[in-house]
Amino acid sequence: MTKSNQSPTYHVTVLGGGSFGTAIANISALNNHQVTLWMRNEKQADDITHNRENSRYLPGLTLHDNLSPSLNLQESVRSADFVFVAVPSKAFRSVLEEAVPFLKADAKLISLTKGIEPHSFKLMSQILQEVVPNHDVGVISGPNLAKEIADDQISATVVASESPELRAQVQEMLSCQSFRVYGNPDIYGVEMAGAIKNIYAIVAGLAAALGMADNTKAAIITRSLAEMSRFAVKLGANPMTFLGLAGVGDLIVTCSSKLSRNYRVGYYIGEGLTLKQAIKKIGETAEGINTLRMVNDKAEELGVYMPLVKGLYAVIYEDMPISAIASKLMSGDLAQDVEYMTDQP
Numbered sequence: 001m002t003k004s005n006q007s008p009t010y011h012v013t014v015l016g017g018g019s020f021g022t023a024i025a026n027i028s029a030l031n032n033h034q035v036t037l038w039m040r041n042e043k044q045a046d047d048i049t050h051n052r053e054n055s056r057y058l059p060g061l062t063l064h065d066n067l068s069p070s071l072n073l074q075e076s077v078r079s080a081d082f083v084f085v086a087v088p089s090k091a092f093r094s095v096l097e098e099a100v101p102f103l104k105a106d107a108k109l110i111s112l113t114k115g116i117e118p119h120s121f122k123l124m125s126q127i128l129q130e131v132v133p134n135h136d137v138g139v140i141s142g143p144n145l146a147k148e149i150a151d152d153q154i155s156a157t158v159v160a161s162e163s164p165e166l167r168a169q170v171q172e173m174l175s176c177q178s179f180r181v182y183g184n185p186d187i188y189g190v191e192m193a194g195a196i197k198n199i200y201a202i203v204a205g206l207a208a209a210l211g212m213a214d215n216t217k218a219a220i221i222t223r224s225l226a227e228m229s230r231f232a233v234k235l236g237a238n239p240m241t242f243l244g245l246a247g248v249g250d251l252i253v254t255c256s257s258k259l260s261r262n263y264r265v266g267y268y269i270g271e272g273l274t275l276k277q278a279i280k281k282i283g284e285t286a287e288g289i290n291t292l293r294m295v296n297d298k299a300e301e302l303g304v305y306m307p308l309v310k311g312l313y314a315v316i317y318e319d320m321p322i323s324a325i326a327s328k329l330m331s332g333d334l335a336q337d338v339e340y341m342t343d344q345p
């Protein structure tokens, strides 16, 4: 990875020292920004200070000297121009609230988290807008397996924000020869796509473990896209967003890569592990499990037809055999392929 340009240098803080937080922090550091990576684990922070490596989450990646770890949240955010939040969704609000009193008045906040808050059904940007209403906020989402980014593999992502200035600044800040950042004003759609595709990654992992054919996998991915966009559009997203990197792009990668933790959850369940055993085996965040429960309930409430979500929910939480779900999916009412088309040629 090499720096792409001579853009302004910022103080960037990333909250959360897991795999994605570390990968994004390192790109910012490589692009000449002064980066603080806040984490709660002292051993991991020492590892970065002494060995320039986060060996727990991204072994083998040498971290740039512009990146410094910190265990002190107050100190970490005090002078930050941009704060990226990369903790799992269940910790997002509490970490943010702890940081708020120490933020600079003009700090911009960007979520890297792909999840939905339990009970409130709020997306991370909505939590940001609620907790820091006077700050510009945004989200990043796209086909971004952290380990591949760390490996310098060419990747692309989307920054979404209502603020064109924030979008442009983040595009400049993170783009380099192996990472390309696109903009999108549809913050809700970008974020909803990133959160919901985790459910379908579990479905795809299950299908792969059961030895389903390539035709089947393609059908699952495509019908997943139809289902997730149907749901998100009902909640206010722009359907076109689902044709972009945050929609179809992220769906493809997480439904086909064993590097995806959500895919692996499905794969292990398909191999016969219980949900609990699968989560333990992965040992990292797999947001799709909680998202499944929330989206299933919301779809019920809104009357949105989501047979894949319903089927996976029945398999995971109601012990329904996968064979019964598959035959139910194949015998549903016959429907139109692309929902947003009319009969006019």
Ligand SMILES: NC(=O)C1=CN([C@@H]2O[C@H](COP(=O)(O)OP(=O)(O)OC[C@H]3O[C@@H](n4cnc5c(N)ncnc54)[C@H](O)[C@@H]3O)[C@@H](O)[C@H]2O)C=CC1
Pocket (backbone or CB within 6 Å): 016, 017, 018, 019, 020, 021, 022, 039, 040, 041, 057, 086, 087, 088, 089, 091, 095, 112, 113, 114, 115, 144, 145, 146, 147, 283, 284, 285, 287
């Ligand atoms: N890993 C990936 O490839 C990508 C992950 N994401 C998203 O990024 C978010 C974070 O995921 P990862 O970094 O992959 O997770 P991870 O499982 O690698 O790490 C999570 C990190 O958050 C920390 N954490 C958990 N609870 C915390 C709390 N209460 N306070 C402070 N720190 C806490 C953990 O100690 C750990 O360092 C998730 O929503 C995920 O969907 C998004 C794109 C790619």
Ligand SMILES: O=C(CO)COP(=O)(O)O
Pocket (backbone or CB within 6 Å): 114, 142, 143, 144, 145, 146, 198, 201, 250, 253, 254, 259, 260, 261, 262, 263, 285, 286, 287
């Ligand atoms: O969101 C991701 C890739 O874009 C990472 O997926 P997992 O959380 O399933 O590993």
